[in-house]
Amino acid sequence: MIRLGFRELFSRRTATILSAAALLTATMSFLILAGTAKTTRAALSGDIGRAWTTPYDLLVRPVGSRSPLEVTNGLIRPNYVSGLLGGITAKQLEAIRSIPGVDVAAPVATVGFVEWPSAYFQALSAAGPGTTTAYRVTVTATGDAGLSRYPVEQRYVVIAKNGDLNARPTGGLLHLRGGGEVDCSYPVNCFAGRVCGFGPGCEVGHYPSTRDARYYLPLLQPIVIAGIDPVAEAKIAGLDRCVATGRYLFTGDHPLASGKDEDPPFERIPVLVSTHAFIDQTLTIRIERATRPGLLAHGTSPQELGSWQPVETHTSSSADLYADYLPSIHDYLDPWPIWSAGDVSYGTTSGGGSGASSGALRAEDRPAQLGIYKRSNTSSEVGIVDQLLIPPEAKEAWFRPVVEHQDGYPPFPGTPYRFKLWNAVGQYDPTCLRGFDPLAGGGLETYSLPSVELPDGRALGPTRSMAGYVNSPPLLLTTLDGAAWLANPKRYRGQPGKAFISVIRVRVSDTRTPGAASQARLELVAARIHDATGLQVDVVKGSSTRTVRVGLPAGSFGRPALTVSEPWWEKGVAIRFTTAVRAQDLTLFALVLVGAIILVGESAFVSVRRRQAEFGVLRAIGWPVLRIAWLVEVEMVLLGCAVGMVAMLGGIGLRLFLLHSLPIGLAPVSLVLAVTVAGVAGVIPALSAARGSAVTVIRGRARVRRSRPPGSAALLGLRDLAGIRRVESLLGIGAVALGAALFGGVLLATRAFRDRLDVTTLGIFLGGQVRPFHVVIAVLSLVFGAIAAGQIVTLGYLERQSEFAVLRAFGWPRARVTVLLAAQGIAIGALGGLLGGLVVWAGGMVAGESGSQALSGAVAGAIVAVLATTLAIGGPLLLAYRSSPAEALRGE
Amino acid sequence: MSLAAIESDQAVEFRDVSRSYDGSTGTIHALRDVTLSIGRGEIVAVTGPSGSGKTTLLNLMIGLDRPTAGEVITLGRSLNALRERQLTAFRAGSVGLVFQDPHLLPGLTALENVVVARLPWRSRRELVTEARALLVAVGLDARMDFPPAKLSGGERQRVGVARALLGSPPLLLADEPTGNLDDETTQDLVALLRELQERFSLTLVLATHDQTVSGAADRIVHLVGGTVRDGSDHEVAAMGSPSAGDVL
Structure with missing residues (x-):
């Protein structure tokens, strides 16, 4: 065959x-x-596998922390941690750590914003002996990648060697010896040869004398502070390997109360400080000198001097101011409250279809609530007003709700309120931290700046407004004890108290290889965590980022309405x-x-x-x-x-x-x-x-059939x-x-x-x-x-x-x-x-x-x-x- | 040579025609210097042993093949000068062919097989009417709607004859038309061909081994080794039959 x-x-x-x-x-x-x-x-x-090898595997969040977008589209905004204020207790953290399969459980307790009193100053001098010199200082700030230009102030500085300044905290009155008076209340600052009002007569060389003459601009810098577990953070993020100066935090770093002989009372909060700040702001300071200052002796106010000659122009960035402030961090008792900022709300643009799936979100803004900045003048400079402490960016419409956590300042006698003293044990470099693989994206990063890309490819950064669209990652890291101290609602009204932990990042053992077995194990541990704590648990492994387009309304200071692109975290890709x-x-x-x-x-x-x-x-x-x-x-x-x-x-x-x-x-x-x-x-x-x-x-x-000859x-x-x-x-x-x-x-x-x-x-x-x-x-x-x-x-x-x-x-x-x-x-x-x-x-x-x-x-x-x-x-x-x-x- | 028909009494003229092919064993001379004439209305049998060039001769007569030398004039047209398209039109209008195996299309009925032969050139309605008449003429009036598989060998060959006569061609060539038929059927078919030749005044050229067929011819052209044997007549044909032993 x-x-x-x-x-x-x-x-x-x-x-x-x-x-x-x-x-x-x-x-x-x-x-x-x-x-x-x-x-x-x-x-x-x-x-x-590259996306699979994430720093952590499970993300544990408080119940109810899912945004509507996450519920409908499985999308989470980058840097979501900074918008989460507590919700998890230390007891729940311990319960998670005791669950079989949990290798590491690293908490992040976002405390909120503190404000650092950094300042810009520029020394000024009299033009010549025996004369009166008047300067006009015009300050503007740019932010939003140069799209917004904020007028900060126009100040006048009068330096009169032959003058007597009758000083008051608000400025006082300058008497020129040749005749004439100058009102030295804001926006005029006066420096004189003799200063009166601090003693029985007028004194030479007393502040604010002509030797002290300067332009001084207080600039509050919002700093996000969060509590971490140093050991767990070292395992999850390798934070201990990124210490630039000083030392890493120890678990035993506790807040320390000041001694009885120290007044006012304060609490030393152990912190690890970031070497970098991320605020996108540049100040431009233009200094001009009056060509005819003699008119002041004839009753002309500095604002009415008509002729000014440019002297010099300086620029300074917020990053420079932050770096300049770091060495003096131990010298400053922080009297300020703590603020917390919530998350951005999103709507859909008209014709945008189904929201994120069609990439057409609109960030919703709200009127500014500047009352959160209102307090009595704490500046030691004469002639400075509270208004200057409000960042001009904060006068824009807000993207986030901001809540102030303090009953008032100064604290009432008998309250447990204490000043804060940031006890910086060391500095860490956030750029050295190993994060997520680019394939998995940075949506889950704890320490890096969220990416918000303008249509021309430039990045939009955070501003000094706590309610800005882009939020800064934490720059101050303390221990969980430090965070718990700051989260005490008896000190700071509205703080979460015992449930002060915002998220817990969990690494599960034996899940290195991608596949069904690892996935099953992850899901098993996630279920156990949920059963044990009732918290919301998401599997992070195998996630990726998805570019979402967000429409931002036009700002009040030049930023046009624009659409930005953001890599949002999408679960389980x-x-x-x-x-x-x-x-x-x-x-x-x-x-x-x-x-x-x-x-x-x-x-x-x-x-x-x-x-x-x-x-x-x-x-x-x-x-x-x-x-x-x-x-x-x-x-x-x-x-x-x-x-x-x-x-x-x-x-x-x-x-x-x-x-x-x-x-x-x-x-x-x-x-x-x-x-x-x-x-x-x-x-x-x-x-x-x-x-x-x-x-x-x-x-x-x-x-046999009937013949039907074909036609073609x-x-x-x-x-x-x-x-x-x-x-x-x-x-x-x-x-x-x-x-x-x-x-x-x-x-x-x-x-x-x-x-x-x-x-x-x-x-x-x-x-x-x-x-x-x-x-x-x-x-x-x-x-x-x-x-x-x-x-x-x-x-x-x-x-x-x-x-x-x-x-x-x-x-x-x-x-x-x-x-x-x-x-x-x-x-x-x-x-x-x-x-x-x-x-x-x-x-x-x-x-x-x-x-x-x-x-x-x-x-x-x-x-x-x-x-x-x-x-x-x-x-x-x-x-x-x-x-x-x-x-x-x-x-x- | 003009493409117009030449006035002539001859239906077919071969003038020193040769045809050779390149084969694996060298050049094969199918025909050598053949000169012959076939008059209009004549019945001519082309005989000869297998491989003697009978089919080649028939193919050359109607322009299915071209001579390597000499000239072929059919129905007054020099086929050498005609282009492919003209030869196709010439065959469609002037020539009918009957083969040993009629090669009927198996999916079509007898009537349809007759009709499709001239389908590119004439309307279907005309063709159907004429085909019916022809099938009646060849005795298949009761078999028109039969597919080839339901017809006997003789009937299939009759369908082939009807198909060849569609369009009333003046020249009918039949290549071993009775090769697959028994004696009785052969005699019937030969009688039919003669009858049709008379009725339609055809020039009929038959290539055959069969003496019954050649016996019905007016004249016999005997081919041996690609050449025409002298004295082409019934005696020569008889002498030149394969049994005579002078085959190639």
Whole structure:
């Protein structure tokens, strides 16, 4: 039987070569596909691994801390921690630490803002001996990446060596010895040769004397302070390795009360201070001198002096002021309250659709509540007003609610209020901290500035307003004891008290490898934490960031309405991505395998049909039906063996010369695959060969019917397709439909990635990794379908070339014969494309795609399938066109 | 040579026609310097052993093949000068062909098979009317709607004859028309061909091994080794039959 099978294969070389070509295409394609998919998946795992290796795995937050956007879209704004004020107790922290599987539990207790009294000053001097000098100092500030320009103040400084200043805290009155008086209340500051009012008479050299003359501008700097567990933070964030000067915090660093002999009473709060501040503000100080200061002696006020000569212009940034203040941090008793700022509220812009999913959020603002800054003058400088302590940025509309936590200043006698003294044990460099991988994004970072990108690519930073859109990360870190002291509502009204911890970041043991097992473990520990504490727990591992566009309203100081881009944290992307890719791999592999079987089965079927008479003769001479079927099956298996060997050698060649990543173990698999595909594909043709009686097999099956001559060559071709070539036509249509469905499906899947997963940083990166695999699948599926259609046309022509030769001999132009064949190929392509398109559309609708997306995927699949089929039938059409009828008849 | 028909009493003229092919064993000379004439209305049998060039001769007569030397004039047209498209039109309007195997399209009925032969050139309605008449003429009025698989060998060949006569071509070529038929059917077919030749005033050229067929011809052209044997007549044909042993 095997020898007979070989002979049969050799005797029908054309059909054998076509079948072998189909099988080889299928096998090699599968080999490359499997190799490519494996490579892609390996890269995918590695990349997911990058996002998987996060500093912590679970995020524990107080109940009710989910924003509406998080509930609906799973999105969390960057630097969310600074907007969370307590909610978790130390007892709950301990409960979490005792749960099996919890490796590290690192709390962050956001206390709120404290204000540092930094200041800008510029020494000024008299222009000459015996004269009065008047300066005009104009200060402006720029922020919001230079988009906002805030007028700070215009101050006048009068220096009169020959004057007596009758000083008052608000400024006083300057008497010029040549006559005339100057009102030294704000905005005029006076410095005189003699100062009166502090003793029995006027004194030379007493403050504010001409030697003290300067321009002084107090600038409160809002500083976020948070409590941490130094040990846990070292494990989670590596904070201990980023100490720049001094030492790291110890767990035993407690707040220390001042001694009984120290007045006023204060509390030393141990802190680790950031070396950097992030406030985006630059001051410009323009100094001018009056050209005719003598007019002051004639009753002209400094504001009325009309002529000024520029002297110099200085600039100073908030970062400089912060750095300048750091050395003196121990010298200052902080009398200020603590403020807490809530989170930004978001609405959707008109026509924005479903909020974050369409990337159209609008940050909602509210009127400024400047009362939080109101208090008595604490400045030691004369002529300074409280108003100067209000940052001009705070006069903009607010994006966050700000709450003040103090009953009043000075504290009432008998209250437990104490001044704060920041006991800086050391400084840390926030830029040295290892954070999240860029693929996972910075949405979960504790210490870095949130990224808010302007349309031109520049970054929007925080301002000195506590209610600004961008919030600063903590710059002062204290221990949990320090935070608990600051969170005491008896000291600072409205502070959370025992539930002073804002979030707990948890690392779970044995979850290093991405995958279902790790995910299950994470979920188990998360559930245990939730059960034990009732707190809200989210799995952070495998998360990524997603760029969200936010509309900001125009500011009052020049910032136009603009749309910024922010990387928001999206939960659970890696897991979703892994699952999506694996499910897609399996589906596509299965479909490609079906396509291969259809392709090979079709060529086998055509071959069997051409041998009907031969099988009829075998039946007539006594061959059993099953033996004939077995002969066909043996032929197919032999063909599979031969093709498998070639594919195996091809696979080794590919591995050696082209596709080095192709696993060598796949080469022998190609032999098994080829035999299996050939065997399965041969079943229907084998059964078909064994069907019918000997007579019907020899003569063919047909029935008498009413004649309806076709009207054209194309119709004749279509009738032939639907009548004689029905089975292979259906197989061909199936193969093309499969190709169209795969192509359209891949398009839809790619779009789904783009709309749902590609929006995240990780998704965009991984999408780039997966896309080549998708392209390979789509192209292969189309090639299969097109080859199937081309094969039908080719075999149809070869099988009937004598019939076509007769038609040519009767005067059929060669173009008509070509049209007949083209109609068959195009019909198969069109019907297959239509069927595939319908499948894509239905699949898209079932999968929840929008009607237009599903339709576009379907139409694209159908069109490309028809085009590919048209290309594939080009060869056989050319063959038919160029054939000679005489040769065809001679060859019969 | 003008493309217009030349006034001539001859249906076919071969002037020193040769045809050779390049084969794997060297050049094959299918015809060598053949010169012959076939008059209009004549029945000519072309005989000769297998491989003697009978089919090549017929193919050259209707422009299905082109000579490597010499000139072929059919129905007054020099086929050498005609382009492919003109030859196609010429065959569609002037020539009918009957083959040993009629090569009927298996998916079509007898009537449809007849009609499709001239489908590119004439309206379907005209063709159907004429095809019906022809099928009646060849005795298949009861078999018009039968597919080839339901017809006997003789019936299939009659369909082939009807198909060849569609459009009333003045020249009918038959290449081994009885090769697959038994004696009785052969005699019937030969009688039919003669009858039709008379009815339609056809010039009939038959390539055959069969003496029954050649016996019905007015004249016999005997080919041996691609050349025409002198004294082409019934005796020569008998002498030159394969059994005579002078085959190639």
